[in-house]
Amino acid sequence: MKTIPSLSLKNSPIPIAIMQVGGQIVATSDALFSFFEYSSNQTITDITDLFGEVSEAFNKGIRTNEEFSEDIKVLSNTGELRWLKANVYPLSKKEKLFHISFYDFSQKIEYDLARQANNIAKVGSWTVDLVNNEVHWSSETRAIHELPAEYMPDLEKGINFYKEGESRECIIEAISECIASGKPFDLELIIITGKSNEKWVRAMGSAEQVNGKVLSLSGVFQDIDQAKRQRLNYEVLSDRLRVAINSANVGVWDFDLINKNLFWDEKMYDLYGISKSDFKGVYEAWESTIHPEDKERAGNEVDLAIKGEKKFDTEFRIVKKDGEIAFIHAEAEVFCNKEGKPYRLIGANTDVTRSKRRDQRLTQLLNVTEEQNQRLLDFTNIVSHNLRSNSSNISMLSGMLDADLPLEKQKQFIEMIRTSAERLDETIVQLNDVVKIQATSKYDMDRMPLRPMIEKVIESINGLVLETSPLLDIDIDDSIKVLGFKPFLNSVFLNLFTNAIKYREPSRQLKIEIRAKVLNDNTIISFTDNGIGINLEKNRSKIFGIYKTFHSNKDAKGVGLFITKNHMEAMGGKIEVQSTLGAGTTFNLCFNNSI
Amino acid sequence: MSANEMFLVDDDLFFRVASDVLIKRGIPELDIVQFENGLEAYQALVERVENLESLPKLLFLDLNMPIMSGWEFLEELKGVSSTICEQIQIYIVSSSIAPEDVNLFETYDFVNGYISKPLNLQDLEKVNETLSLIGDV
Structure with missing residues (x-):
């Protein structure tokens, strides 16, 4: 109520x-x-x-x-x-x-929120009253310094918590300047706490001025130790990574499978020989640089990698802007989300052109070596034939030179023994030639004008030439030179001429045509006759073998082309043959002028 | 059964001349027919195959010959007629002592032996023994 x-x-x-x-x-x-x-x-x-x-x-x-x-x-x-x-x-x-x-x-x-936030962020505050020379720290500032709540700071004590050296010098300079000119500061420095721990802090400060005179300083003090250390660690790691990547000449790419964005680092642009502005950053742009013959395979390998069927570890060729071809070795890793769905592909590319070319060169050398080995094998086998056939003849014939043999036969046998001995000697001289070729070094070679050399060879077989009167069609520019070893060059041309004369078709006049041209680093000479020709289908593999002859010609000794090929190879050159049975033969000599 | 003949197939004239004398001493009952290469000998055999009586008893075959080598000759023979192979005692007589050649000869079961040059009377005595064995049968 x-x-x-x-x-x-x-x-x-x-x-x-x-x-x-x-x-x-x-x-x-x-x-x-x-x-x-x-x-x-x-x-x-x-x-x-x-x-x-x-x-x-x-x-x-x-x-x-x-x-x-x-x-x-x-x-x-x-x-x-x-x-x-x-x-x-x-x-x-x-x-x-x-x-x-x-x-x-x-x-x-608001106050509570701010306090909570400060606690979480480990942010403290401080003020320095320059008039009364009083320093005030917030409780969090004390906590960051690992000091008890009753700790009474002053300016000098505060500064001395900063680690001796760079940190302390920095803070002294910053505070001095702030007092002198009012310039604020914001620094990341190291303090040594009351418990002797090293700690990264962020110190911010600014001045309060009255009539241009600084009366007090105040600022914020933050514990950034963890974040700073993580960042420093990351920087160290990423520095190491960068050095490793640079020194290994590795380009790194990052392909976002969801948005189809392709990122390339600087090195990738270097490797592919294109500038950043040319590149749209899409998968198709990468595809377009790949050599047409490798495009499909490389694309498939990427697909397989994304599907998780095969690790991406492959090699392909790229065609650079200037048309240069480079070999790229590429590896990549697929990143999948929790559901196992791939969303990102990160890969590394290296330019392996140099090692690839080295491999090719080695393979080439290996092939030459194998070929030479094969010929040396032929050499030992067939040498035994020529040496043994003559020596066994001598042995047989001399064994039967007894009283039972009619005088007529005896005379014939002695004549045969003499011939066999000569052939034996001839064979040994030829073998000596072969051995000499293997021992000749490329450093003895000179550049020699081709035409005079060929003319000299023709002169040296004047007798044969007069006898058979071949039609010589030699069209060689006076400027053309070949890099070679003079005795070998003479021997090569001498052998080609004598072969052409020896294996001429008797029913027609012998015609010899010689042409020469310079192509890049090579001088290429073609030597064509209209002789009886060689059945290459049957004999290609053994044409340059030792003691292989393909004709019923009694003069055929089968050593000439073997030595010719060895001479050419000893000079870093090549010899190849084309022939049609009954029509003639062309030998192509290729000299390398850049050795 | 066969003619009292032997074929001597070798491109080396000196060897043929020397062998001719040697074989006449070692196996005097045989007449020697000489061929310069495999093809000539092969053609002669093909001509005689109609009449087994006319085939030679013995054939000495060189390996390294122009036109048709000893190996090519054996390949041709293998493909043509087993009668020829069975009828004739075939010996390779070669200067080659290369293992490939010696091993390859064993793949031709109708080849009776491999004689390494120089040919001598001991070789011919052995050949003669096998010839007389067959003659007895």
Whole structure:
């Protein structure tokens, strides 16, 4: 049965509202108006006028008819968030009236939030009062220094926590300058804490000036030890990685399979010989640089790698902008998400052109060596034939030179023994020639004009030439030279001429045609006759073998082309043959002028 | 059964001349027919194959010869007639002592032996023994 204490209520400095159970406001304090930013001529009739829709918790509190308090968020007229506490208690149970007083605790909330944030971020603060020479540290600043709460700092002590050397010099300089000119600082330095731990901190400071005079400094102090160390570690690692990648000449690429974005590092552009601006950063651009013959295979290998069927580890050729071909060795790793779906492909490319070319050169050398070995094998086998056939003849013939043999036969046998002995000697001279070729070095070679050399060879076989009167068609530019060893060159041409004469077709006049041209580093000479020719289908593999002859010609000894080929190869050149049985033969000599 | 003949196939004139004298001493009952290469000998055999009586008893075959070598001759023979192979005692007589040649000869089962030059009377005595064995049968 109480009346509403309206007068005292109205004058209360506290914002108070009297509310009925349904939400109607039946009385207010004047302070309520200003608290909720109403002007005094406005009216407040319902609780929703104060803080909009009431919460379920508030309604529940009302229904219990007991004292309670509730935190309420409202927006101010300027749009700022306000935290209000509403303290509610029932005035009269019968009339169901409630006394609600309000209290704004926004600032406290902000303070708490800031404190929480500071704790999490390990941020402390400090001030230096230069007038009274007082230093104040926040509790977090002390905590970062690993010092007890009662620790009393001063400027010198503070500075001495910085590690001797670079860190301390830096902070002294920064603070001095801040005091002198008001210049703020923001540094990452090392301190030695009260527990002797080394720690990376970020020290920020600025000056407060009055009439151009610095009165105090204040700033923020942050523990960045973990982050800094991680960053430093990362830098060390990435430096190492960079050095490794640079020294290995490795290009790295990163292919985003979802968005089809291809990233190349600088080295990749180097390797592919294109500039960054030419490249669209898409897979197709990579594909377009690959050699046409390798494109399909390389593309397939990428697909297989993405599907996880085969590791990407392959080699392909690329065609650079200037048309140069390079060999690339490529390896890549596929990255998959939790569902096992690939989303990223990272790979490394190396230019293996040099080692590839070295391999090719080695294979080439190996082939030449194998060929030479094969010929040496022929050599030993067939040498035994020529040596043994003559020596065995001598042995047989001399063994039968006895009284039983008719005088006529004896004379014949002695003549044969003499001839066999000569042939034996001739064979040994030829073998000596072969041995000499193997022992000749490339350093003895000279560049010699071709035409005079050929003319000299023809002169030296004047007798043969006069006898057979061949038609000589020699068209060689005077400027053409070959790099070779003079005795070998003479021997090569002498052998070709005598072969052409020896194996001429008797029914027609012998014609010899010689042409020469220079192509890149090579001088190529063709030597063509219209002789009886060689059946190459049958004899290609043994034409340059020792003691292989293909004609019934009695003069054929089969050593000439073997020696010719060896002479050519000893000079770094090549000899090849084309022939049609009955029509003639062409020998192509290729001299390498760049050895 | 066969003619009292032997074929001497070798491109080396000196060897043929020397062998001619030697064979006449070692196996005097045989007449020697000389051929300069495999092809000449092969053609002569093909001509005589119609009449087995006319085939030679013995054939000495050189390996390194122009036109048709001893190996090519054996290949031709293998393909043509087993009668010839069975009828004739074939010996390779070569200056080669290369292992490939000696090994290759064993792949021709109708070749009776490999004689390394120089040919001598001991070789001919052995050949004569096998000839008379067959003659007895």
